[in-house]
Amino acid sequence: MIRTLLLSALVAGALSCGVPTYPPSVTRVVGGEEATPNSWPWQVSVQYNSNGKWYHICGGFLIANSWVLTAAHCISSSRTYRVVLGQHNLNIAESGSLTVSVSKIVVHPKWNSSDVSNGYDIALLKLAHPVSLTDKIQLACLPPAGTILPNNYPCYVTGWGYLQTNGPASDVLQQGRLLVVDYDTCSSPDWWGSTMKTNMICAGGDGVISSCNGDSGGPLNCLAADGRWEVHGIVSFGSSLGCNYYHKPSVFTRVSKYIDWIKSVIANN
Numbered sequence: 127m128i129r130t131l132l133l134s135a136l137v138a139g140a141l142s143c144g145v146p147t148y149p150p151s152v153t154r155v156v157g158g159e160e161a162t163p164n165s166w167p168w169q170v171s172v173q174y175n176s177n178g179k180w181y182h183i184c185g186g187f188l189i190a191n192s193w194v195l196t197a198a199h200c201i202s203s204s205r206t207y208r209v210v211l212g213q214h215n216l217n218i219a220e221s222g223s224l225t226v227s228v229s230k231i232v233v234h235p236k237w238n239s240s241d242v243s244n245g246y247d248i249a250l251l252k253l254a255h256p257v258s259l260t261d262k263i264q265l266a267c268l269p270p271a272g273t274i275l276p277n278n279y280p281c282y283v284t285g286w287g288y289l290q291t292n293g294p295a296s297d298v299l300q301q302g303r304l305l306v307v308d309y310d311t312c313s314s315p316d317w318w319g320s321t322m323k324t325n326m327i328c329a330g331g332d333g334v335i336s337s338c339n340g341d342s343g344g345p346l347n348c349l350a351a352d353g354r355w356e357v358h359g360i361v362s363f364g365s366s367l368g369c370n371y372y373h374k375p376s377v378f379t380r381v382s383k384y385i386d387w388i389k390s391v392i393a394n395n
């Protein structure tokens with residue numbers, strides 16, 4: 127009996143991230159599409175305050191009850207932030223969503239805002255209080271340290287960002303299917319060349335499938351062999367030439383490079 131209980135506790139623990147209550151619709155739609163509501167339940171909206179009003183600035187994702195992962199370039203030390211969890215349409219009040227203020231921000235010490243191509247575009251936001259997990263608010267799984275996805279591995283980027291180059295942002299959460307471009311390809315001269323570093327991951331860049339969907343700080347979600355979604359990338363930068371530029375895939379911070387840093391920040395804060 128105790129063994130059975132222990133085993134089910136272990137199984138429950140193993141499934142406590144990356145398994146949405148409302149499964150995402152994983153299609154091969156080209157150009158991005160509206161996500162099934164609450165099907166990426168770790169996705170959050172990072173918002174800043176200006177003159178008493180709150181504005182969506184970046185995506186992010188929940189990795190522990192009190193911690194959100196986002197991009198360092200989203201953060202300006204002079205601003206006040208909050209995160210909205212469990213939301214689909216940013217412009218209406220939705221049941222099950224939750225707004226929590228950010229009590230502490232830890233930007234990677236090697237981040238240099240004058241040198242995005244150096245990488246380290248990663249920051250942790252500590253929430254003012256731990257959130258309870260629900261059908262609409264769940265944790266993302268992080269990949270094992272050092273994991274490298276093979277070329278053409280399919281993933282989904284999600285966010286409320288631009289739908290097309292210079293286009294309007296979206297009210298409802300969008301998803302876009304992107305194929306991983308491996309380091310050797312992405313760092314070759316006619317792709318990103320030396321801008322691409324080993325602490326990054328590229329996805330997209332065929333000039334057809336939108337890599338505009340999603341916005342900075344948001345997750346690149348990739349289905350693992352065990353059926354859980356792992357977040358392998360944090361949206362970092364793209365081509366100034368446009369969202370869908372041929373051979374200029376979206377570039378993400380490679381999460382599997384930062385597992386030890388993430389664990390130590392959480393343990394020490």
Ligand SMILES: *[C@@H]1O[C@H](CO)[C@@H](O)[C@H](O)[C@H]1NC(C)=O
Nearest residue numbers: 236237238239240241242244
């Ligand atoms: C940040 O990057 C800029 C541009 O490459 C460089 O001049 C500067 O020295 C860097 N700062 C630090 C602290 O490394």
